[in-house]
Amino acid sequence: MTAPIASPAAATVFTMVLTRGPISRVEIARRAGLSSAAVTKAARPLIEAGYLEELGATEHTGPGAGRPASPLDVRAEREFFVGVKITGDALIGVLTGLRARVLETAHRPLPRAGVERGVNEVEPVTGGEPVAGGTEPVAGGAEAVAGPADVESVVAALAGLVAELRGRSPEYGERCVQLGLSLAGDVDKASGLVRYSPFLGWRQVPLAALASDATGLDVTIENDVRALTTAEQWFGEGVGLSHFALVTVGVGIGCGLVVGDRVVAGARGVAGEIGHIPMGGDEPPCHCGGRGCVEAIAGTAAILAAAREALGRPELTTGEAVERATGETVGLTTGETVELTTGETVELTTVEAVERATGEAVELTIGEVVERAHGGDERVREVLARAAHAVGLAMAAMANLFGPARIVVTGDADGLASYEPLRELLGRTFAARAFGAAADCEIVLRPRAFEQWARGAAAVAIRTRFTLRDR
Ligand SMILES: [Zn+2]
Structure with a gap:
């Protein structure tokens, strides 16, 4: 299927x-600054190709206009898109229509090289590099370390996932040409190159080309936070706003800026790294190599470490507990199966599973921290x-720098839940320190299911297909 957008006017009309x-x-013409004739001319081929439809004449265009107008709408199931979020240990996929409504979902675990190669042979995943985005779900905390993911097997798993989603209905197979991929790190959308992915251990991987060869689809790749921001801009809280921001909280603290x-990508692919704004002190050290960064204070791992200390509960980390129970140094990843010194084999999917298997009390979960806060535990x-x-x-x-109309604070449910008891404090701190009218910015807290990150990837694919400037 060739792209249905042939001119800038067509892109403007379709996007609107x-x-x-x-x-x-009439409304499109008014908002876009086009003549009515230009709108009609741009819309005609889109109607003929089945992307737009004319609804029944229900509204009058204004006093004295006489003729009722037939509003235009998108036929959302004219074309389908696959979006996949790639994490360090899984692929999360969705299939959507034109409005990025999720119609199908599928997951695939990713095999990792860390176990076979041994943890000492590979670099730690958080070594001195700036990390864009980052909300990796890792059972038991951020200490899990594995080797670089094998590019070929990730691409093969991806092709399988895409085929599975498209195979669920004949129309998905026939009318889907574009795949969007999103992942944390330094991702260059224009060249299709993953410059650096901390969670996969990749550098300079031409992911878009490899994925395109494997799936036969056009492929767009994007940083995960920017992809989520695109979804909000086109289909969520950002519709109609020229300036807004999305803040993600969780293991990492990131920000997408419109x-x-x-959507701002920066001159070198790094922008909106509010997790690494220095808070002024020299403590605590941050994995980025800086000190006193926001993420080192407010990231999930930092909250858990501080809560452990405040509660006087210096338990083992999950990694330490597993090492003690297995008698060896292992790289621990989500869902890994290990053999204990007792000879028993267990799958370590959650902190609770680790506790059951090892008989050790391991670290706090963010859920427990939130529960304690709700229960009035002042230390927490x-x-x-x-x-x-x-x-x-x-x-x-951030608001003082660019004056957004709205800031959407989002993240995995667990990460965001830790801010929920303090929504008011967050708002008060913001209002006290934002300058002048920048403080009038609306703050919205929105938990998001993990599929939303994959939906963000689909939204980037949709935007790429229907705008000319993004090609
Ligand atoms: Zn930092």
Whole structure:
């Protein structure tokens, strides 16, 4: 299928109907600064190709206009898109229609090289590099380390996942030409190159080309936080806003920025790293090599470490517990199966599973921290308050720089839950430190299911297919 967009006017008209439809031609012309004739001319081939449809004449265009207008809308199932979020240990896939509504989901675990190669032979995943985005779900905490993921096997698993999703209905197979991939790290959308992926251990991997060869689809890759921001810009909280920000909290703290209707990628692929805004002190050290970064105070691992200390519970980490129970040094990844010194084999899927298998009390979970805060445990509330304060300051710094109309704070449910008891404090810190009218910015807290990251990848694919400037 060739791209249905042949001119800038067609891209403008289609985008407007996609994000704001149903909408009348007159309204499109007014908002886009096009003549009514230009809108009609641009819309005609899109209607003929089945991407747009005319709804029944229901509204009058204005006083004295006489003729009722037939609003245009998108036929959302004219074409389908696959979006996949690639994490360090799994592929999360969705299939959507044109409006990025999720129709199908599928997951695949990724095999990792860490276990066979031994943990000492590979670099730690968090070694001195800036990490864009980063909300990796790792059972038992961020200490899990594995070797670089084998590119070929990831691409093969990806092809399998895409085939599975497209195979669920004949129309998915026939009318899907574009695949979007998103992952944390330094991702160059224009060249299709993953410059650096901390969780996969990849450098300079031409992922778009490899995935295209394996699936036969056009492939767009994007940083995961920017992909999520694109989904909000086109289909969520950002519709109609020229300036807004998305802040993600969890293991990492990231930010997507939309400035003047564009998702900012920075001159070198790094932008919106509010997790590494320095808070002024020399403590605590951050994995980026800096000190006193927001993420080192308010990331999930930092909250858990501080809560352990505040509660006087210096338990083992999950890694230490497993090492003690297995009698060897292992790289631990989600879902890994290990053999204990008792000869028993267990699958370590969650912190609870590790505790059951090893008989050791291991570290706190973020769920327990939140529960304690809700129960009024002041020690834990103080830890969370420090985290919320740091995020509030970082958001104020960001708002002072570019003045967004709205900031959407999101993340995995667990990470965001830790801010929920402190929503008010977050808002108060922000309001106190944002300058002038920048403080009028609306703050919205939105938990997101993990599939939403994959939906973000699909949204990038949709945007790429229907805008000319993104090619
Ligand atoms: Zn840092």
